[in-house]
Amino acid sequence: MSPFISLDGKRALVTSGTRGAGAATVALFRDLGARVLTAARSRPDSLDDGMFVSADLTTAEGCATLAATVRERLGGVDIIVHMLGGSSAPAGGFAALSDAEWRKELDLNLMPAIRLDRELVPAMVAQGHGVVIHVTSIQRALPLPESTTAYAAAKAALSTYSKSLSKEVSPKGVRVVRVSPGWIETEAAVRLAERLAKEAGTDYEGGKRIIMDSLGGIPIGRPSKPADVANLIAFLASDRAATVTGTEYVVDGGTIPTA
Known part of the structure; x- marks a missing residue:
């Protein structure tokens, strides 16, 4: 019997795939048959050089280097998982956030996805298929004013950008979805x-x-455990989710209250 989910032969890029949910996603994708390239600032011992790129994705140069490596080593890409994100902003509410702090949050949580999509999605459109998964956060809907204002705003911007991209490229065969984790x-x-x-x-x-x-x-x-997030991402990246696009899936154990 065929497995319920298979990524056999798929070429995938997972950013920030060396720790946490990113590492869990890389491992699961490989178990499901995908060829996976991942990137981070430094390489852990568990990953071989052939499928890892050392790059600072908060910079335009780092994103360009990664995109070029994707084309060189994979010959293109079928799945992109934008896992990169985080925050180093100080506590203290909005008044503690300087222009520099805002820029750091946007450069980490928004701009890498924009830059990499601009580099790689046109080829997905040309081949007539592909999946782009933007990992956002429940913080975009449930910010903590004391500590996550800039992070939450950057993730909200990522979510809006993702929705717009889905409307543009879904008619051309490229699905775009969002995964919104809570605390992992x-x-x-x-x-x-x-x-x-x-x-x-x-x-x-x-x-x-x-x-x-x-x-x-x-x-x-x-x-949530990292594997909980990876399991959802794998399903959305697979052909089992062939008509799923333009929407967001929350994996937060019920944290966000709904009416």
């Missing part, structure tokens, strides 16, 4: 929970509870 229990999230637990005089589970409470609670009682 990555290595960085574990460190944050441990730090909060130490400050509050509690254990790791208590630290996780502090984070979940700051989000208004997670109804399933835990954050």
